[in-house]
Amino acid sequence: xxxxxxxxxxxxxxxxxxxxxxxxxxxxxxxxxxxxxxxxxxxxxxxxxxxxxxxxxxxxxxxxxxxxxxxxxxxxxxxxxxxxxxxxxxxxxxxxxxxxxxxxxxxxxxxxxx
Amino acid sequence: xxxxxxxxxxxxxxxxxxxxxxxxxxxxxxxxxxxxxxxxxxxxxxxxxxxxxxxxxxxxxxxxxxxxxxxxxxxxxxxxxxxxxxxxxxxxxxxxxxxxxxxxxxxxxxx
Numbered sequence: 001x002x003x004x005x006x007x008x009x010x011x012x013x014x015x016x017x018x019x020x021x022x023x024x025x026x027x028x029x030x031x032x033x034x035x036x037x038x039x040x041x042x043x044x045x046x047x048x049x050x051x052x053x054x055x056x057x058x059x060x061x062x063x064x065x066x067x068x069x070x071x072x073x074x075x076x077x078x079x080x081x082x083x084x085x086x087x088x089x090x091x092x093x094x095x096x097x098x099x100x101x102x103x104x105x106x107x108x109x110x111x112x113x114x
Numbered sequence: 115x116x117x118x119x120x121x122x123x124x125x126x127x128x129x130x131x132x133x134x135x136x137x138x139x140x141x142x143x144x145x146x147x148x149x150x151x152x153x154x155x156x157x158x159x160x161x162x163x164x165x166x167x168x169x170x171x172x173x174x175x176x177x178x179x180x181x182x183x184x185x186x187x188x189x190x191x192x193x194x195x196x197x198x199x200x201x202x203x204x205x206x207x208x209x210x211x212x213x214x215x216x217x218x219x220x221x222x223x224x225x
Contacts (some may be wrong), residue, residue: 035215041200043157044217056212090156102147102159103213 004029004106006091012112013081021109022075023091031055032074032102034066035090043090049074050096078111086113116141116207120216128224133193135219137186137203144206146179148215152199163223193223 004025013019014084027030032054047066048056051081063079074091076109117140127133137146145164149157161170163179165184170177176189186203200220204213 019217041218041220043202043218045215048212057153092157102162103157105156105158108156 002106004091004093005114006089006106006109006111008109009048009107012114013041014114015081015083018077020075020110021091021112022090023076023106025072025091025093025104025106027093027095027104029093029094029095029104030071031094032068032071033092033094033104034074034076035068035092037088037090047076049073061097081111081113082094083113086093086111116204116205116214118203118214118216120203120219122219123217124222126219126222126224127194128192130192131195133190133221135188135203135221136190137205137216138207139184139205139207139214141184141207143183146183146203146205148177148186148188149202149204150199151202155199157202174203188191190221193221195223195225199223199224 006029007022023114031050033048035043036046037043046060052068065077068074088110089106090108092100092103094103115195119138145162147162148160150160151157158206162178168179169182171181174191178187200218202218
């Protein structure tokens, strides 16, 4: 019954490695997002996809590449991981075109780069 | 770009005391949302305000949207330990297509 799910929940890896985080939503939403939350709890949007098309791409290093195979999935691939990439990454989804466009967040993926 | 400031960053209160967090935007907002994130959890939507001067209540929580639609507040009456967490405001300005989150207020309630 999970609305927005992410895998893995924890990810510990070495600097320079490449890793992916997967996200799926079963809410029938057409818009999905990736957020990064740092150690001070600040939530910053990274990407947003609407109907599989990229609509927001904030100032994020091009080592981060999102991929949306369909409306229900938005994956995040990170190349050449750096220490500063350590954070919690949240996937979220919402329904566009409605006034009450609350976002539903996944449980988060805690990434630790050693 | 749009900036949303939130104060205070941290707040410790004794159980039973009141708590308020304030949110200020550099631009006029079309709407503002509030989210709560429990420790170790993810942000969960609480409410959305749309109209200038709007006030909404959810039990002990009172949300206000400023007349100029550039600021908002969340007030909790008689805090309980279950209120612990980080409270975020998030606003959408007229031309933006995304929510911009405030920096959050981390609330600790001491029993």
